[in-house]
Amino acid sequence: xxxxxxxTVSKPAPPTRVLSGIxxxxxxxxxxxxGAIRQYIxxxxxxxxxxxxxxxxxxxxxRDPDRLRGLVRDAxxxxxxxxxxxxxxxxxVQSDVPEVTELTWLLMTVTPMxxxxxxxxxxxxxSRGLAADAGLFTYPVLMSADILAYDATVVPVGEDQxxxxxxxxxxxxxxxxxxxxxxxxxxxxxxxxxxxxxxTDGQKMSKSYDNTLDVFEDLAAQKKKIMRITxxxxxxxxxxxxxxxxxxxxxxLVAPESQRQEMAELYRRGGFGYGEVKKALVAAALDHFAxxxxxxAQLEADPGAIDAILASGAVRARAKAAAxxxxxxxxxxxxxxxxxxxxxxxxxx
Ligand code: TYM
Numbered sequence: 001x002x003x004x005x006x007x008t009v010s011k012p013a014p015p016t017r018v019l020s021g022i023x024x025x026x027x028x029x030x031x032x033x034x035g036a037i038r039q040y041i042x043x044x045x046x047x048x049x050x051x052x053x054x055x056x057x058x059x060x061x062x063r064d065p066d067r068l069r070g071l072v073r074d075a076x077x078x079x080x081x082x083x084x085x086x087x088x089x090x091x092x093v094q095s096d097v098p099e100v101t102e103l104t105w106l107l108m109t110v111t112p113m114x115x116x117x118x119x120x121x122x123x124x125x126x127s128r129g130l131a132a133d134a135g136l137f138t139y140p141v142l143m144s145a146d147i148l149a150y151d152a153t154v155v156p157v158g159e160d161q162x163x164x165x166x167x168x169x170x171x172x173x174x175x176x177x178x179x180x181x182x183x184x185x186x187x188x189x190x191x192x193x194x195x196x197x198x199x200t201d202g203q204k205m206s207k208s209y210d211n212t213l214d215v216f217e218d219l220a221a222q223k224k225k226i227m228r229i230t231x232x233x234x235x236x237x238x239x240x241x242x243x244x245x246x247x248x249x250x251x252x253l254v255a256p257e258s259q260r261q262e263m264a265e266l267y268r269r270g271g272f273g274y275g276e277v278k279k280a281l282v283a284a285a286l287d288h289f290a291x292x293x294x295x296x297a298q299l300e301a302d303p304g305a306i307d308a309i310l311a312s313g314a315v316r317a318r319a320k321a322a323a324x325x326x327x328x329x330x331x332x333x334x335x336x337x338x339x340x341x342x343x344x345x346x347x348x349x
Contacts, residue, residue, distance in 0.1 A: 014184055016047035019152035021054040021094060021143070024071035025061050028078050029212035031205035034194030034253050035158030041083040043156055043189075049089040050150050050317055051079065056094045056101070056142060060135040076306050078216060081296035092313035094146065099321035103145040104138075106328055110174045111141050115167060120160070144168035149321040151184040159195040160204065162188050179331040183324075193253065198246035200229045213250070215289055216296060223282050231274040239270035247274060251281045254288040 020040060022032060040051050053075045055068060062068045072093055084091055094100065116122065119140050125132045143164050147155055148171075155165055165188040172183035196204055199211025206212070213225060229247055234240065242248040242264040252260050263280065266272050299306065329335045 014151070014153050016154060017150060017152050017184075018043045018047060018049040018089075018154045018156065019051070019147055019150045019186075020156050021052045021057070021146055022075065022079075023054045023058045024068070024075040025058045026071070026207045026212075027074060027214045027216060029205055029207070029214050030250070030253060031158060031194075031197035031199070031212070033082065033215050034197050035191070036156055036194075037079065037082055037084075038194065039156035039189060039191055040079075040089070043154070044085055044089040050092070050152070050320070051084060051089055052092050052094045052097075052146070052313075052317070053079075054094045054146070057139060060133060060139065073306065076310055077296055077299050080306065080309065081292045081299055082215070083292070086309040086313060090313040090316040091309055092317045093310055096310070096314035097149070097317050097321050099318065099325040100142070100145045100149050103149050103321070103325050103328060104142045106332060106334075107141050107144055107148070107171050107175065108138065110178065111138075111171055115170065116140060119167065120163060140164045140167040141171070144171045147186050148172055148183045149324050150317070151320070151324060152186045153184060154189050155186050156189045158197070159190060162190070175328070175332075179328075182328050182331045197253065198249055200225055202230055202246040213285070216293060219286065222285065226278050226282050226285070227275075229274075229278060236273055237271045240267045242267035247277050247281065251277060251284060254281070255284040259284065 018040075020036060022028070022036060028037065040049070043049060053072050055072050058068060058071070062071065076091065076093075079091060080086065116137055121139055122132055122137050125136060140163075144167060147165070147168050155161075157165065165186060169185050172185050176182055199205035199209055200213065201209065201211045203209055203211060213222060217225075229250075231247055245267070248263065248267060251263055255263065259280070263277065266276075326335065
């Protein structure tokens with residue numbers, strides 16, 4: 001029996017549902033880890049969560065099928081080795097949930113061209129004189145479908161993805177305005193220390209700038225990159241402000257707090273060389289990721305386990321995405337009556 005008193009109670013806040021995606025366009029770098037992956041691991045304790053490897057997005061840059069398959073596998077191994085727990089979070093591959101591409105079309109029909117023209121992935125490529133395909137241009141619509149398909153409320157990301165989440169909110173708002181409350185509006189979640197991790201040249205760390213330090217990089221190669229990090233040419237004895245110095249910022253990410261404070265003191269006192277900081281950074285990075293390296297080696301020895309994790313993640317993700325897609329199709333007039341569908345299927349037999 002309905003309880004009248006309940007009708008006056010305001011609508012409860014939606015449960016926390018976390019979702020994020022990451023492209024398998026190369027091995028994960030510190031920007032991916034400190035900006036996003038570390039949040040995934042922290043948030044898997046909070047509520048229902050979905051994390052996926054964005055192979056459909058990667059198709060706009062990786063054109064070699066074997067390489068793509070290898071990168072997807074590496075991405076899954078890396079995420080689990082870094083602490084993603086498949087019993088608590090659903091880990092899956094984007095293309096294993098075809099409902100998302102269908103939802104993309106529904107959203108495409110409410111997407112203004114001008115909105116996509118302002119998005120930075122497309123604008124950057126165009127400004128560098130490179131030819132962009134429709135996949136890259138419409139990329140924020142696919143990303144919106146990725147998020148909306150799971151009724152996500154929280155999307156942990158680095159700063160560079162915030163614009164895309166705003167597009168997602170815009171599209172969801174327009175669709176809801178036209179067809180009723182179909183989609184849940186998500187919010188980005190950033191962490192202060194990792195929102196914009198600098199690369200070895202001081203710009204944002206990014207595969208496209210070739211300035212990355214990778215999480216599971218060969219140690220000798222990583223040491224070489226660190227020793228070549230660009231620094232300023234101030235004399236040894238001059239005291240320096242640590243914050244905002246890319247080398248110090250990188251050190252802060254991997255070093256324990258006590259070492260970070262000692263290093264900050266050293267900067268302020270002056271009389272040291274950047275070479276010392278670089279050596280300390282090499283050592284701190286090694287320690288920081290040592291346990292994950294070990295776990296990764298163990299996981300690699302059992303290839304079937306990762307396939308099973310991705311398969312069960314996809315089953316859970318599809319169940320959720322199918323329900324949201326059905327809701328959206330119903331709302332905009334695409335779903336047919338069940339009797340019509342079953343009788344026409346019967347007629348074909
Ligand atoms: P992607 O694959 O470029 O990056 C994955 C995550 O890493 C973060 N990140 C950084 N954070 C801080 N500092 C940096 N230097 C840095 N570089 C990368 C990114 O912000 C991101 O969180 N479009 C997305 C993938 C995606 C997605 C989604 C994300 C597809 N669908 C739905 C969230 C929700 C991308 O290309 O991320």
